[in-house]
Amino acid sequence: ILNVEQSPQSLHVQEGDSTNFTCSFPSSNFYALHWYRWETAKSPEALFVMTLNGDEKKKGRISATLNTKEGYSYLYIKGSQPEDSATYLCASAGGGYQKVTFGTGTKLQVIP
């Protein structure tokens, strides 16, 4: 994988449902993996930065896991709420560690 890829591109879920998205990134020269939440008309907001294989991070109802050997990360949202509606971006830092490459994002809409 040369680019950072995210799936699905968009997702509609009912309020209360749990959901997850995938981020795939180049596993060679891996340095760090970022997750951001980007609400319309606002700034992207950092959720997690993960560096170690097997890392798991949690913030409230949102959690993320990291597999650096196979080059993927999952983001989980438990009990989705309408305020979770946003685009979720992942970004991989590798090869030139300041160079962060973003995926195209997963657009989540939570229906009340």
Added chain:
Amino acid sequence: DTEVTQTPKHLVMGMTNKKSLKCEQHMGHRAMYWYKQKAKKPPELMFVYSYEKLSINESVPSRFSPECPNSSLLNLHLHALQPEDSALYLCASSQVGGGNTEAFFGQGTRLTVV
């Protein structure tokens, strides 16, 4: 203060104009970034400044000229742009320039070149 402030929010400029985008942060961050985002595409890194020195230029055309006058300010000077340069320009900062620190983003400047 955890804000990155970008001005202006919107800018329309002609192909012969010269304009500047401004970005400011007061978090003591020593790395600052410019990204460009076209519709339905991911943000693309343009420039990285680390300790007020340009450390990454991602082969950006010379019609984009970055400047970091001090550790709190980052400018992007625009000259002789093309319509295809129309995009959202995002500024970000982080504590140090490594890729393992979270970045704080501004809301962006929506640029239209006519």
